Amino acid sequence: MNDFWIITTASLVALNTAILGSFLIMRKMAMIGDAISHAVLPGIVIAYFISNSRASFPILVGAAVSGLVVTALIQFFSKKVKLQNDASIGISYTFLFAIGIILISAFGTNVDLDQECVLYGEIAYVPIDLIYWGNQSIGPRQFWILFSTAIIIVTAVIIGFRKLVLTTFDESFAAALGINIVFWQYYLMASVSLTTVVSFESVGAVLVIAFISGPPATAFLITRSFKQMIMYAIGFGISASILGYYTAVWLNGSIAGAMAAVIGLQFALVFSIVKFRQRSRIQDIPVSGA
């Protein structure tokens, strides 16, 4: 039963991130996911500390606040003092992440958090933390949180699908049609932030990025339509969760780490196949005039 809950939880993370990641990588915003997932840490730690619980609402508020702080910092550096964009992002999120780690070390004894779990989550403990309905256990808390998030994300993307796609692929055309580009950008960013914060606890900061960038990138290599790409990305994400779990059991190592490794292998495999077929196709072309 434990296997089932861990794999299901990871698959829900994979579902959410595959959908949103597909949009992000088409918008060249994959690193924004990286920045957000690091930068929300101090807010989460302070929320843990103040509310003295792992209740989800204060954590979401804390994460949202530090999300705003990192956006403001990046804006300050790139707009107010004209620092180049990549450096502005780099400075801002490393600073907030460092503050978060220091806070964890300072409050360490009071708060049920440690430095490593921030990075690679604690998906192995998911089945222990159960929710009860009356006296009956109805499954792990993380599962239900991620399940509700998945419903929110899938609904949000279905509602906004046409406009999200338009603003992603042809911004000026979308603007010409009178679509509010900024609104849809924030719509997407809000969904990404929600997913990141919620997935944080199970897979950790860095591995959210693996899920956001990996499966969509692999799917992108072999698809021609965007809808198909999202479907394939979900497929790759979920299969990476399953294979990753058994790899971790086999190697007796971190589950989230193994999932990231499998995501990498999937990409490498698909990439080589695509390259190989391209090459043989080029060789098949008859040389004209010969």
Added chain:
Amino acid sequence: MMNFLKEILSFLSFSEPNVKVVFWGSLVLCGISGLVGTFTLLRKRSLIGDVISHSVLPGIALAFILGKQKNLIYLIIGATITGWISTYLVDYITRNSKIKNDTAIALILSVFFGTGVLLLTHIQHSGNASQSGLDQFIFGRASAMNMTDVWLFAGAGIIIIISTAILFRGYTLISFDEGYARAIGFPVEWLKLILSITTVITVAMGVQAVGVVLMSALLITPSAAARFWTNNIRVLTILAVVFSAFSGVFGSAISYTYQGMPTGPWIVVVVSLIAFISALTGSKTGLLKSLLLRRSNNRKILKENTIKIFYPLSLQGTPEKYYSLEELSVASDTPVKILSKGLSVLKNDHLIEGNSSLGFRVTAEGRRESRAIVRKHRLWELYISRFMNLQPDHVHDDAEGIEHVITPEIEKELEEELNFPLLDPHEKEIPYDQL
């Protein structure tokens, strides 16, 4: 606070022998990251620094698995190899597929790091006793260094400093204009390769102090902070090294003094604070500096626009006549609020005399000033109407902006170019001083 300072001072007094190791270790490691990071920043490859620092983790773990012990040289070699492979892969994927650069960065970074975590946890669970402390590479622990490590770092540091000094011109060229560097025959590919290997080695060593997660900050932040103080690349490099080394020592002092405090995050917080202070007060592009500059520009424009109002008036009446605020406002079509602000600036600079009840009139110096600004305006109008074939009714707005930035030298050239004209395109007199 006093207690805190005392602790830091006791650290810097080297009262315990191990303190010396930590001090020199973090000084050297952070110093060379500042040096190498300058080029990472200038080549806009800050995020590649992030990839390298995350990707050294699997190398460290593999080196431990293969070498079966925590030998620093093996670990650095392992780290350098996977770190270098990661940058190569990012470039390869970007070049050979439709995947965008930032996606490749995010993918390689997280997959390498995840693999590193998998291997590390595998080692930890395998029950090998000598593995303890391997996880310190994630957040860094300067106090875990020993004197042999420091000598190794110092040796590598000297090689990096010498090679950078020799190749400085080449690095500078490829940072600013790769095409030009290639055109004048610099071995660009070699320079890029050497710089990239240097960066990877620096990161591989630096994770000892800062940890893999935050190492990229040590490449980017010191030079970004230095950037606010100078436009000269040599000064930039030196400042970056100083900022970085200072943060390294200060951060490791804190982590050494307080048990359980990780080194890396403190170093990053200190260097980030330096960056914030630099962003605010930096003497080149700092916020304060640009605010002051903007203020002094606005003041100059306001002053010149206000003194200009007196020029047509002085042509009509006698110079002794006082004009009230309302008269001036009507004559110049300027709101009273802006006008009175401008008048107080002029009075401060002794260009006008009088007060609000008596009215205002220009002083001799003020008259000269008002003629000067009108002269520049009309010279420019004539210049662009003659040389750009603009209609006379199109030239006013352009001159309105440019009159404030024409220096005496440009003015002289305009006069000579136009052969000391008497009338502007609107048939109005151009007022010269000596007539």
